[in-house]
Amino acid sequence: MVAPLRVGIAGLGTVGADVVRLIETQQRLLSERSGRGVRVVAVTARSKAKKRGVDLRGIEWAKSPQALAEDPDVDCFVELMGGAGDPALSAIEAALKSGKSVVTANKALIAKHGLRLAAAAEKHGGALNFEAAVGAAIPVIKTLREGLAGTSVNRVYGILNGTCNYILTRMEQEGISFEECLKDAQRLGYAEADPSFDVDGYDTAQKLAILASLAFGTKVAESAVYVEGISSITPEDLKAAAELGYRVKLLGVAVRTAKGIEQRVHPTMVPKSSSIAQVMGVTNAVTIDGEGMPPITLVGPGAGGGATASAVVADIADVARGIRARPFGRPVERLGDTTKAPMERHEGGYYIRLMARDLAGTAATIATRLAEQKISLESIVQRHPDGVDVNGSAKKPSPVPVILITYATSEDAVHRALAAVQRDKVISGRPQVIRIEKN
Structure with a gap:
């Protein structure tokens, strides 16, 4: 015995x-x-x-x-x-x-x-x-370290924080503000009294740094992750996303590019048809894109005593079996260095919401600034407000919401174009920009 x-x-x-x-x-x-x-x-x-x-x-x-x-x-x-x-x-x-x-x-x-x-x-x-x-009961560590040991991973991304996913789900379904939803999440125990670690994206960043190391053989480096939270997201953005066939999620994304490993955490529009878009409430999910295979999506409870304890006991069982896997899948001395990829180099599609002033030539000015940066548009949606006030008289012209969806372009190009539009004084307030992650 x-x-x-x-x-x-x-x-x-x-x-x-x-x-x-x-x-x-x-x-x-x-x-x-x-x-x-x-x-x-x-x-x-x-x-x-x-x-x-x-x-x-x-x-x-x-x-x-x-x-x-x-x-x-x-x-x-x-x-x-x-x-x-x-x-x-x-x-x-x-x-x-x-x-x-x-x-x-x-x-x-x-x-x-x-x-x-x-x-x-x-x-x-x-x-x-x-x-x-990472992910409590979701076996993503073992999947990357052992289950996919013979597979070259190109991208790993997911919903890694239940608090943020709960808030975005409620905002979308009920049309309520971030602040109102956060207060409710705190009352129900889904958010901490000081929720900044969750809603500002830092909890997701820590988990993503671990997954990136396992996926790409790099040193764990939380400092190499670009981080952006969800507090700027509005019900208007979620409604527009739904009409355009998208859903907004806070994603942690690590992807292999020609310039190195890009690690980022930010609100992201994902197609409603994607597996990750179906994950609602406090549930977590991780999708792994590997060479020569369809994407794998793991879904489950990402927190909670029972779910976390289940993963802990599974690890204890591995120790009892005598399994001694390399913690990060490779010897530490063979893990590659990690540097923070400048987001200016990021390439992808973008959702842009502008409050355009009701002035002659505004649309032409915006189009010109985008064209100067070689940004092509997939779609344009302009919402015209009712021009009559409650008393039946004409309203004073007010800014009109204009929503743009771009084809793949660089982040730097988007920032340059929007800075020029702001200098032209044809929009009111700051533009809202959300990155799009395709399947």
Whole structure:
């Protein structure tokens, strides 16, 4: 008989408690699938007295994460505390240096210190598994690292933040503003009291940096990701997108180009016919475009205690099986350097919404400025407001919404054209620009 894998868990929040519960209730299944038992032998958390809804009797309580990481009676150290620095970082390093395997759901830590930790895992022979760090229950890490090991990936992109997807879904379906929807999301617990990390795109950027490393063999570098949030999106944009056959999503996109790997997070128009456009609410999705195969889209819950715990336990099961995959699919020393691709070089289609002044020659001026930058238009939509006020008299001319959809062009060209249009004073306010991602 093979001795059970002895697991120590640092962090007993919602996910940690669910991991303890899942291992206890799935003992037989884990044993059958892993070839050995899995048993939680020790835990640690900030409060020992807190009620967690799980039975911790018979489980040792370590005085600190560091002590748990160095405990010789623990084979696999599970870090569920969170945070990009200590105590998580020092505890994981201590566990790896002692030859233990590590499982973590900590995206911030992997995005910032993943290479350092992967090198330690390679040196000391333990596993470093982090499936739950991106997409929770969606097995995208294993798909990129192992399932597609023989496939050259050209692009990986997806909805990686449930809060933003929930907000955009509600805005589209109910026609409400970003601010109103955000308040509702906070009330329902889908958004934090300080939602900036989610709605400004930084949560998605951390996850994208990890996926890009796995997809393209580059060093994890959150600083190489261009980031733009969703607060500028209006119901008018979502309505216009729907009429034009698109839907707006906050996407994380990493793509191989002739100039290197482009990594970007921003609101994006996607065709309604695409798989990713059908993903609504708090659900996450990742699409992988590989050489010689149709795109693969993985969809599922991207957060939540149960979904995240499921991914953590799957990683623990791999440790029990004796699987020791390279954390990023390649030796750390063979990962390529990553630099931030200037968005000015990005090429693609664009949605542009202008508030055009009701003046003679406005349309011709806009068209001239676009033509100067060699920007071709796929469609133009101009909405004329009713010219009569509530009293029956003629209204004073007001700016008219003009919506342009461009064929593929460069970001720099779009910015130059719109800057010239603003100097011509034929539009009111700032233009709204949203990038388009084709299938």
